[in-house]
Amino acid sequence: MTFLFAGCLLYISGCKPQSLVSTKEEVNIGRQVAHEVESHYKVDTDPQINALVNQIGQTLVKHCDRQNIKYTFKVLDISDVNAFSLPGGWVYVNKGLIDATRGREDELAGVIAHEIGHVVARHAAAAMGRGLEADILVGTLTRGQTQQFAGLFADLSLLHYSREQEYEADKLGIKEMWLSRDEDPMRYDAQGLVDFFGGLLAMEGNPPSQTERMFRTHPVTSQRIKFAQAYLDDIRAGKSSP
């Protein structure tokens, strides 16, 4: 009831709920979730593969629209083809996804760029905001609640974004990659993002046991691929600014 009442107040005053979660709060929760993730899942012990993902990530974040946080990139020792980001700047890539890219670094960079896009657009923070708004408004956010949200985000199967948010993260990812192209020697071809999703779509013909686990937080459709390709083509043609 309190939640509904607060929601009405917000609506009348015209505030956007997602603005209620401060960057500080977002980073604090993200840090706790990262701690939980790493206590439930093993971080891959191969220093080379972690270094590669970190190098790609740190190169890309130099070109992203959110510079007020620190970004952390790690590889999890999980065979599912998946990657995810947490509020506040933590990005995790599963070993299974890296294996699936078979050395095609532009595709791996595409996935990482997309995840950075979710952080830049504060999609997870917005989801937190919807749930936390009432308690933040009345200043009663408890430690227990913070842990509850940490648990929610740590359960990867619950982390779902809307189609619009996925499109937005794709665009932001393409933009980061496009802007990285002038950086020598680190440069990534934004086509890699589209190609990776194309590869996932092609796998849809495989038995469900294999495909249902593929990038499950990121449903890939042919429309989504067309949309990303069109945006990239427009940038290339100078019709759209990155």
Ligand SMILES: [Zn+2]
């Ligand atoms: Zn996504």
